Amino acid sequence: MPYARISRKEQIALLINDVETLSPDSGIKAKQINDDQHTCHYDSDIKAKQIIAAIRLRPIGEFNLLIGMLVHPDHRGKGIGHQVLNGIADKLLSNETYLFALPHLVGFYQNHGFSQDIQAPNDIQQLFDKYTSQDKDLVMMGYIQINN
Template sequence: MDTLNFGVLDPIKLPIVKKLYKAHYPAGKPKSDERILTLSKNHAVAAIVRFRTIEQYRLMTGMLVIPEHRGLGLGHQLMQYLQSNELQSDDFCFALAHLEDFYHQHGFEVIAEEALPGPLKQLFSRYIHGGKSLVAMCYIDPS
């Protein structure tokens, strides 16, 4: 039986996470000032998500499920953990367009670029003008 563990990354393990991103999601660049949460399966990191603080806002970014663990529902399990333990109303994410429904299933709602807070709007605009197909989303706490 598989053992799943969720938790905040121990900063000493940041080099391991950087190596995983470099191998599987080169655009993702984990930094020591981010809040990084992991889902480990049988003591090996299987999924990662980062929270970047921009002024008083949080942007969920860089969600990665290691390729050999994809298709097992681990992304959904990580999101369920986040909903119960981490996400707050007005947390944001810039979802790849094809993942909009995935994030919607976990409490995120699409918002117009104009509705983003100033510093997030600037970042989103920069990404969009750089050619990325993203959807701005905001977490709405159901409680």
């Protein structure tokens, strides 16, 4: 998860456990809290141990950069990443949403409508160049279709 301070302009989706303790054997009882009916106020009392997954959309000019997607290690391999991306699908805009994927996650993001075959706008390209000049192995991808 990026450790930069979160801007009020950013959109954040959390998948949280409704019960106080997380147990991998108990099954996941979670809710998404970033839709219109479950918007979470910025000073809400969500405890870190309740967070199963998180994702951030940061505005970069008129575009969005999907950053900080994270699934708790105890819950990986259960389709939760797919659930989170499907949950924010209405926030993903074709030719306006980008991400910098780790190489082993390219196929995952392709399953959700992202492609490497894009021409990124200058603001996004400059940010990508900044990150990759720091020896970070990343793949730029852009959202090009609505996932059905």
